[in-house]
Amino acid sequence: xxxxxxxxxxxxxxxxxxxxxxxxxxxxxxxxxxxxxxxxxxxxxxxxxxxxxxxxxxxxxxxxxxxxxxxxxxxxxxxxxxxxxxxxxxxxxxxxxxxxxxxxxxxxxxxxxxxxxxxxxxxxxxxxxxxxxxxxxxxxxxxxxxxxxxxxxxxxxxxxxxxxxx
Amino acid sequence: xxxxxxxxxxxxxxxxxxxxxxxxxxxxxxxxxxxxxxxxxxxxxxxxxxxxxxxxxxxxxxxxxxxxxxxxxxxxxxxxxxxxxxxxxxxxxxxxxxxxxxxxxxxxxxxxxxxxxxxxxxxxxxxxxxxxxxxxxxxxxxxxxxxxxxxxxxxxxxxxxxxxxxxxxxxxxxxxxxxxxxxxxxxxxxxxxxxxxxxxxxxxxxxxxxxxxxxxxxxxxxxxxxxxxxxxxxxxxxxxxxxxxxxxxxxxxxxxxxxxxxxxxxxxxxxxxxxxxxxxxxxxxxxxxxxxxxxxxxxxxxxxxxxxxxxxxxxxxxxxxxxxxxxxxxxxxxxxxxxxxxxxxxxxxxxxxxxxxx
Numbered sequence: 372x373x374x375x376x377x378x379x380x381x382x383x384x385x386x387x388x389x390x391x392x393x394x395x396x397x398x399x400x401x402x403x404x405x406x407x408x409x410x411x412x413x414x415x416x417x418x419x420x421x422x423x424x425x426x427x428x429x430x431x432x433x434x435x436x437x438x439x440x441x442x443x444x445x446x447x448x449x450x451x452x453x454x455x456x457x458x459x460x461x462x463x464x465x466x467x468x469x470x471x472x473x474x475x476x477x478x479x480x481x482x483x484x485x486x487x488x489x490x491x492x493x494x495x496x497x498x499x500x501x502x503x504x505x506x507x508x509x510x511x512x513x514x515x516x517x518x519x520x521x522x523x524x525x526x527x528x529x530x531x532x533x534x535x536x537x
Numbered sequence: 538x539x540x541x542x543x544x545x546x547x548x549x550x551x552x553x554x555x556x557x558x559x560x561x562x563x564x565x566x567x568x569x570x571x572x573x574x575x576x577x578x579x580x581x582x583x584x585x586x587x588x589x590x591x592x593x594x595x596x597x598x599x600x601x602x603x604x605x606x607x608x609x610x611x612x613x614x615x616x617x618x619x620x621x622x623x624x625x626x627x628x629x630x631x632x633x634x635x636x637x638x639x640x641x642x643x644x645x646x647x648x649x650x651x652x653x654x655x656x657x658x659x660x661x662x663x664x665x666x667x668x669x670x671x672x673x674x675x676x677x678x679x680x681x682x683x684x685x686x687x688x689x690x691x692x693x694x695x696x697x698x699x700x701x702x703x704x705x706x707x708x709x710x711x712x713x714x715x716x717x718x719x720x721x722x723x724x725x726x727x728x729x730x731x732x733x734x735x736x737x738x739x740x741x742x743x744x745x746x747x748x749x750x751x752x753x754x755x756x757x758x759x760x761x762x763x764x765x766x767x768x769x770x771x772x773x774x775x776x777x778x779x780x781x782x783x784x785x786x787x788x789x790x791x792x793x794x795x796x797x798x799x800x801x802x803x804x805x806x807x808x809x810x811x812x813x814x815x816x817x818x819x820x821x822x823x824x825x826x827x828x829x830x831x832x833x834x835x836x837x838x839x840x841x842x843x844x845x846x847x848x849x850x851x852x853x854x855x856x857x858x859x860x861x862x863x864x865x866x867x868x869x870x871x872x873x874x875x876x877x878x879x880x881x882x883x884x885x886x887x888x889x890x891x892x893x894x895x
Contacts, residue, residue, distance in 0.1 A: 398612070398615065398684075398687065402615075402684075405680070421664070421665065421666050422666055422669070425666050425669040425670055425673050426669070428673040428676075428677070429669065429672055429673045429676055432673075432676070432677060433672075433673055433675075433676025433677055433679075433709075434676065434706065434709075437676070437679055437680070437683065437702055437706055438706070440680070440683050440684070440687070440702070441683070441699070441702050441703070441706075443687075444683065444686070444687045444695065444698065444699060444702075445699065497665055497666075498665070498666060498669075498726050499724075
């Protein structure tokens with residue numbers, strides 16, 4: 372059952388990602404990205420990390436993608452203009468993709484701390500455990516990330532603010 | 538409990554809850570028309586059935602039989618997807634709400650909650666991130682509105698949808714933060730756990746609800762944000778009929794319009810459920826004196842819960858009959874400059890007191 376669900380949502384995820392690339396309308400690409408986010412959340416849920424799964428839905432599908440859609444609506448972005456593509460990409464594109472993917476997987480396998488895959492449901496992650504880890508073991512990374520986000524927010528405010536001098 | 542019994546019980550619970558929810562949605566519309574009518578010194582619906590009680594039925598038949606037209610130049614797939622998305626997201630979150638305690642029927646014990654089960658030790662349990670799932674589903678509900686407005690290819694719809702998504706994203710922040718105080722005090726994210734944390738009483742009759750335990754500011758913030766989330770007056774700018782015809786659902790007719798309408802009222806019910814679970818103790822209430830027969834006592838949780846929901850629905854209608862609409866800049870300033878700092882302050886003060894007690 373778990374394996375079936377994993378394959379189902381993994382297929383959804385990959386299908387959404389491919390659809391994101393081949394769609395010509397911007398809004399359809401954004402909707403495909405929501406499908407990808409949602410299926411990723413369900414895969415997290417299958418792994419047993421329910422808190423991460425719900426946060427994925429709230430943050431990515433519920434907040435960030437809403438802003439994407441908002442911007443698309445505001446700009447009323449139409450169809451993308453497709454060029455014929457470069458000849459180099461036609462010849463080397465797919466073999467290059469395969470080679471890159473294989474090298475990536477090989478490097479990941481070489482450096483992964485465990486030589487066996489993580490079983491389904493092994494990442495038992497209730498909210499209190501995640502919080503405890505964030506505020507003890509990963510406190511420095513957590514605080515540094517928050518400062519990074521703060522700087523990004525300040526940058527956005529500075530960019531968006533109308534200049535009063537002119 | 539075997540898998541088959543579990544399945545049967547789950548299906549029965551879903552069917553009953555969905556039936557009750559849809560009936561409540563239909564009769565909230567009737568109640569709204571009736572109450573607003575009386576507030577404006579007129580009768581409201583009175584022709585179909587006694588007191589106009591069959592009006593929702595007549596409306597339903599009308600919506601089903603009306604001509605369902607799709608305007609030209611709409612983005613067809615998304616135009617058809619949007620009302621369904623809005624309604625599904627509105628109806629799903631009721632599954633998380635604990636409506637009553639554990640009941641024992643025909644040798645089976647189960648809590649009155651779709652996602653609740655009775656554990657091996659006899660303790661009821663539900664999803665341990667329940668409230669976050671409700672917030673997640675609520676945050677997905679905005680897609681129905683945003684996509685409806687965009688795909689309709691109409692300036693009124695687009696403006697309504699832009700307003701709706703900006704408003705819902707802004708007020709979601711205050712809404713989520715207002716609940717954090719309660720979560721800090723109950724130290725659980727499970728909705729039935731939160732209800733169980735409020736079961737005691739002071740002096741034998743004042744229930745220990747979180748609204749009495751110092752979260753009344755949070756309750757106020759929650760109610761304000763909830764009115765904005767459900768696009769109700771005084772925050773109904775997405776469908777401000779004096780400027781935008783009907784906002785995001787201008788181009789929808791017949792049953793597709795009815796789906797948006799039902800989604801709005803179902804969202805009202807969900808928001809009322811969450812408010813009563815988080816702040817008013819859910820199905821718990823002050824204990825009755827012991828001479829009340831046990832058959833009556835067994836029904837009291839349901840009575841408490843439904844009367845709290847009725848109170849909130851009446852409050853919605855009452856405020857609709859009382860307040861005018863905000864201006865858009867006032868709405869944004871109120872959300873970001875007043876509710877948001879207030880919610881943050883509430884979180885910090887609650888955290889301070891919780892840390893002092895620990």
